[in-house]
Amino acid sequence: MTGSEVQGVGVMHHVGHFLMNPANLITAARILASPIAFWLVLTNEPTGGASWAGFILGFVLAASDLLDGWLARTYNLISRSGAFLDPLADKIVVIGAMSCLVVVDRFHWIPVALIVIREIVITGFRSYWVKHNRAVPARKSGKYKSIVQGLALLAALFPPLLDFDLVVNVMLWSAVAFTLYSGGRYLLDGSAATRTSGNIDEKANT
Numbered sequence: 001m002t003g004s005e006v007q008g009v010g011v012m013h014h015v016g017h018f019l020m021n022p023a024n025l026i027t028a029a030r031i032l033a034s035p036i037a038f039w040l041v042l043t044n045e046p047t048g049g050a051s052w053a054g055f056i057l058g059f060v061l062a063a064s065d066l067l068d069g070w071l072a073r074t075y076n077l078i079s080r081s082g083a084f085l086d087p088l089a090d091k092i093v094v095i096g097a098m099s100c101l102v103v104v105d106r107f108h109w110i111p112v113a114l115i116v117i118r119e120i121v122i123t124g125f126r127s128y129w130v131k132h133n134r135a136v137p138a139r140k141s142g143k144y145k146s147i148v149q150g151l152a153l154l155a156a157l158f159p160p161l162l163d164f165d166l167v168v169n170v171m172l173w174s175a176v177a178f179t180l181y182s183g184g185r186y187l188l189d190g191s192a193a194t195r196t197s198g199n200i201d202e203k204a205n206t
Contacts, residue, residue, distance in 0.1 A: 026068040029059055034093050041100040041133050047162055048106035055157040061093055062150040091119050094149050096153045111176045118183040141185055145178040
């Protein structure tokens with residue numbers, strides 16, 4: 001068997017392993033469904049992106065995030081691909097949806113920009129340590145910020161809150177506070193928070 005054939009077999013094995021992991025499939029489905037959520041926000045510009053369809057889909061996406069994590073932990077389905085895809089899916093959904101809400105004037109661009117900058121900085125920070133064969137352990141604050149970000153998005157999409165800008169803005173700035181706090185914890189930890197490990201098969205929330 002040639003080198004290319006061996007590589008091809010390895011790729012097929014990896015793909016097969018991925019497809020046999022329901023947690024990974026749910027995460028992938030969340031990524032694939034995210035453009036529909038963005039479209040629902042943009043096509044409901046007169047209501048600031050709020051709609052029952054968008055709210056329900058947003059709720060389903062948020063629930064799927066909890067579900068794939070529960071499946072991975074409960075049935076020992078944690079994998080490298082899952083550890084990479086899960087936080088990626090969260091960032092795609094959150095940053096994409098918030099950007100769309102800025103376009104339809106539901107969210108102000110400043111708090112959204114702060115969240116985007118934080119995500120870019122911390123992703124780069126963690127990637128740097130991964131390249132040096134070290135990993136920054138996930139913190140509970142990362143999960144909390146994901147939950148608060150999700151609640152802020154759902155509040156913006158919830159039609160009964162269409163005229164309650166104060167509630168939506170409080171939720172958004174709360175998400176900013178949690179997001180920056182979580183990011184600050186990672187940066188303050190620095191190299192002291194890293195651990196030598198060749199195993200990054202863990203589901204991490206950044």
